[in-house]
Amino acid sequence: MAVYIDINRCIGCRSCEVACQRVHGGHGHINVHYVGDYAAVPVLCHHCQEAGCTKVCFSGALHKEGEVTAFDVEKCTGCGLCALACPFGVVWTDKLAHKCDLCQGREQGPACMATCPANALSDDFELAARRARERAARAAAVGGRR
Amino acid sequence: MTKVLVPTVCPYCGAGCGFCIAVEKERASGIEYMPDHPVSQGALCAKGNAALEILCHPERLVSPLKRRGEGWVSISWPEAMDLVARGLSQAKKKHGPRSLAFLSSSKCSNEDNYLMQKLARLLGSPHIDNCARLCHSPSVVGLNRTLGAAGMTNPIPDIASSRCIFIIGSNLAENHPVISRWIHRAKDRGAAVIVADPRATPTSWMADIFLQLKPGTDVALLNGMAHVIIKEGLINRDYIDRSTRGFEALAEAVKEATAERTAEITGVAAEDIVQAARAYAKSPASSILYSMGITQHSTGTDNVQAVSNLALICGQLGRPGTGVMPLRGQNNVQGACDMGALAEFYPGYKKAADPKTIQYFSAAWSVHDLPLGPGLTATEMIEAAAAGTIKAMYIMGEDPANSDPCSENVRQALESLDFLVVQDIFMTATAQLADVVLPGAVWAEKEGSFTNTERRVQWSHKAIEPPGAARSDGEIICDVARSMGLQFDYPHAASVLDEINRTVPQYAGITRERLDAGSIAWPCPTADHPGTPILHCSGFNLADGKASIVPVAFRPAAEAASSDYPFILTTGRVAVHHNAGSMTRRSPSLISREPDLYVEMNREDAAALDVQDGDEVKITTIRGETAAIARLGDRVKKGVVFMPFHFPGTNILTTEITDQEARIPEFKVCACNISRRD
Numbered sequence: 001m002a003v004y005i006d007i008n009r010c011i012g013c014r015s016c017e018v019a020c021q022r023v024h025g026g027h028g029h030i031n032v033h034y035v036g037d038y039a040a041v042p043v044l045c046h047h048c049q050e051a052g053c054t055k056v057c058f059s060g061a062l063h064k065e066g067e068v069t070a071f072d073v074e075k076c077t078g079c080g081l082c083a084l085a086c087p088f089g090v091v092w093t094d095k096l097a098h099k100c101d102l103c104q105g106r107e108q109g110p111a112c113m114a115t116c117p118a119n120a121l122s123d124d125f126e127l128a129a130r131r132a133r134e135r136a137a138r139a140a141a142v143g144g145r146r
Numbered sequence: 147m148t149k150v151l152v153p154t155v156c157p158y159c160g161a162g163c164g165f166c167i168a169v170e171k172e173r174a175s176g177i178e179y180m181p182d183h184p185v186s187q188g189a190l191c192a193k194g195n196a197a198l199e200i201l202c203h204p205e206r207l208v209s210p211l212k213r214r215g216e217g218w219v220s221i222s223w224p225e226a227m228d229l230v231a232r233g234l235s236q237a238k239k240k241h242g243p244r245s246l247a248f249l250s251s252s253k254c255s256n257e258d259n260y261l262m263q264k265l266a267r268l269l270g271s272p273h274i275d276n277c278a279r280l281c282h283s284p285s286v287v288g289l290n291r292t293l294g295a296a297g298m299t300n301p302i303p304d305i306a307s308s309r310c311i312f313i314i315g316s317n318l319a320e321n322h323p324v325i326s327r328w329i330h331r332a333k334d335r336g337a338a339v340i341v342a343d344p345r346a347t348p349t350s351w352m353a354d355i356f357l358q359l360k361p362g363t364d365v366a367l368l369n370g371m372a373h374v375i376i377k378e379g380l381i382n383r384d385y386i387d388r389s390t391r392g393f394e395a396l397a398e399a400v401k402e403a404t405a406e407r408t409a410e411i412t413g414v415a416a417e418d419i420v421q422a423a424r425a426y427a428k429s430p431a432s433s434i435l436y437s438m439g440i441t442q443h444s445t446g447t448d449n450v451q452a453v454s455n456l457a458l459i460c461g462q463l464g465r466p467g468t469g470v471m472p473l474r475g476q477n478n479v480q481g482a483c484d485m486g487a488l489a490e491f492y493p494g495y496k497k498a499a500d501p502k503t504i505q506y507f508s509a510a511w512s513v514h515d516l517p518l519g520p521g522l523t524a525t526e527m528i529e530a531a532a533a534g535t536i537k538a539m540y541i542m543g544e545d546p547a548n549s550d551p552c553s554e555n556v557r558q559a560l561e562s563l564d565f566l567v568v569q570d571i572f573m574t575a576t577a578q579l580a581d582v583v584l585p586g587a588v589w590a591e592k593e594g595s596f597t598n599t600e601r602r603v604q605w606s607h608k609a610i611e612p613p614g615a616a617r618s619d620g621e622i623i624c625d626v627a628r629s630m631g632l633q634f635d636y637p638h639a640a641s642v643l644d645e646i647n648r649t650v651p652q653y654a655g656i657t658r659e660r661l662d663a664g665s666i667a668w669p670c671p672t673a674d675h676p677g678t679p680i681l682h683c684s685g686f687n688l689a690d691g692k693a694s695i696v697p698v699a700f701r702p703a704a705e706a707a708s709s710d711y712p713f714i715l716t717t718g719r720v721a722v723h724h725n726a727g728s729m730t731r732r733s734p735s736l737i738s739r740e741p742d743l744y745v746e747m748n749r750e751d752a753a754a755l756d757v758q759d760g761d762e763v764k765i766t767t768i769r770g771e772t773a774a775i776a777r778l779g780d781r782v783k784k785g786v787v788f789m790p791f792h793f794p795g796t797n798i799l800t801t802e803i804t805d806q807e808a809r810i811p812e813f814k815v816c817a818c819n820i821s822r823r824d
Binding site: 009011012013014015017018019021022023036037038039040108111114115116117118119131134135138139142 | 176177179181186188189190191192194195196319320323324325326327330331333334335336346348349351352721722735736739779780781
């Protein structure tokens with residue numbers, strides 16, 4: 001599982017950033033990037049299948065647990081290799097490494113997903129594509145865009 | 147350790163999102179979302195997520211203060227009450243009750259506002275107002291005149307059933323972010339979205355048709371659309387005949403407003419105007435959402451009426467998915483108006499100038515000599531203070547020294563008062579000018595009902611105690627009233643709501659007990675009435691039950707660009723700040739995201755001035771100058787610049803010219819010059 005983004009919906013309000021910081025004691029793991037004046041994209045850990053960060057983590061702090069790229073803070077040495085290895089820039093080291101933990105321990109799931117005012121974040125990989133297909137189908141049914 | 151979840155209503159914008167505050171050991175330990183909330187469904191924007199940061203802020207006022215020389219000394223509550231009573235009484239005795247003015251707060255609960263306006267009026271002063279004057283006073287005037295009720299006609303979730311959403315003068319994606327989820331839901335169902343704004347914003351990202359008009363040309367655009375709709379026969383003739391009056395006059399008034407002519411005035415392509423007009427008129431259910439881009443103009447009331455006209459000629463009212471929706475900017479600005487904290491209205495929009503109103507409230511409150519209105523508006527109070535006719539003011543939870551236009555004049559006017567008492571949670575720029583400062587409570591530290599932008603009344607519970615000697619605003623007002631010799635016996639907020647149920651017909655059925663079960667939209671005339679989520683389903687609350695179509699002619703904004711001041715400055719809000727910023731600028735996770743005042747410019751304009759992105763520039767108007775960081779982009783067209791008004795610098799620049807009827811200042815248009823600052 002990971003948190004997926006529907007960039008058609010993101011309004012760049014940075015609510016996810018503040019929520020993430022709030023539930024992680026000030027260390028946020030999601031950042032909203034702006035694409036010129038036209039769009040915004042929140043960027044966070046993809047929980048990669050072949051996760052670069054886990055490959056370089058010699059202490060085993062970052063490791064795969066099923067689909068999730070998990071982190072064992074007890075094992076972290078703070079070496080910072082993970083931050084270098086992550087191709088998306090979503091693992092950081094401030095003394096110790098930190099990254100999206102999918103709000104482990106939070107019964108209701110990731111805070112960013114719950115708080116997103118525009119429903120741009122979800123754990124359903126198919127959702128953004130399904131919405132796009134439905135929009136396209138509807139537009140075709142009425143003879144194209146107005 | 148026990149954790150209690152206390153349901154509250156977010157203290158920021160008017161969307162009225164709910165969240166629970168987790169309370170452990172009498173301290174707020176966190177936020178829990180509220181997935182079953184009808185508007186927010188568990189979502190919160192950045193401000194909502196940061197709301198707890200102001201609770202235990204080190205700069206909170208924790209004791210009453212009195213001025214001594216240039217500094218402040220802490221005093222006890224009895225001494226503070228004594229000083230306030232003496233200050234207000236002296237002015238009243240020497241200069242009469244009309245020398246007193248009161249500013250109530252759209253941040254405070256319905257109960258607080260009801261008490262504040264009652265205090266003002268029992269002391270004999272008609273001069274009571276709140277900062278709705280600076281945001282939606284034209285909606286109050288314009289919508290009351292055209293539709294007979296001043297409020298959003300349909301609830302927020304209903305936007306999802308709209309088939310065409312016309313957003314004009316509102317950047318809701320930043321300022322009411324949760325509303326965007328309902329717009330996206332409508333889009334998923336095939337709705338078209340039209341956005342009219344001088345700036346490209348995250349709201350215009352959602353648009354199918356984006357009309358980037360010149361600031362201050364809204365009436366021209368709306369009239370142009372009406373022209374196209376009438377010319378192409380897209381009006382709803384049945385609806386016009388059955389439910390409105392005045393159509394013929396409108397048809398005559400917009401006869402010349404062709405798409406081409408409108409394009410010249412507004413700078414919007416003629417085919418876009420035609421396309422937008424067709425989309426709005428043809429859809430089976432169209433709604434119009436608007437905010438400050440419509441109201442904060444010297445033609446604000448005209449703008450609102452032009453919006454109403456469009457909805458009326460297309461019959462886009464009184465059904466799900468339709469409506470005219472003024473989006474209100476503060477958590478209880480709707481409620482503050484409903485409670486009569488307005489110069490021209492007693493509670494329940496009873497006209498202050500009508501002797502029958504005075505009779506009604508004299509009986510309800512068992513008093514005589516209630517003042518006949520209208521009183522002075524928020525902006526007029528400042529003028530009157532400068533002119534010396536207002537001698538003493540009581541300001542609760544408002545910061546006019548920051549939020550009013552031409553703020554240098556406001557400062558001088560407030561300084562010239564004989565007595566100023568300010569009740570707030572922080573030492574705001576206005577509080578700095580006071581003789582006595584009273585420490586109030588924030589939403590989580592008191593209970594009360596709040597009315598959001600959809601007229602939905604919700605009860606917000608008390609989670610924690612106010613810090614230090616701070617007290618709930620209702621208690622403070624009651625104490626002030628009692629120290630002035632008035633009978634104010636309200637042991638708790640519920641007892642005030644009880645009186646509101648008796649005196650405000652729209653709220654008659656919205657009792658404390660019912661609010662425990664959930665929210666209710668006014669009008670709710672009886673205890674078994676379900677409330678009225680959608681207005682105007684069966685006619686209008688005007689003569690013959692018909693709405694009024696009021697033709698308006700386009701008038702340009704008061705200030706135009708000139709050779710000395712070649713740019714048009716427009717102002718607004720950003721996602722991580724709120725209004726005058728006294729809360730959000732003190733909220734670490736918000737101020738860190740938008741720390742400085744900036745001015746948004748078009749790249750070409752900047753290049754001509756040799757200004758790079760991030761340079762500090764000087765912005766000058768005839769009223770003053772301020773410094774800001776230049777932010778370059780394509781969001782504004784050439785000749786237009788934008789500044790957020792959350793920082794003290796912005797309103798040094800803005801004009802104090804107001805709408806003739808609603809007295810709202812023209813925050814959205816003034817002429818300025820920009821130069822490098824070196």
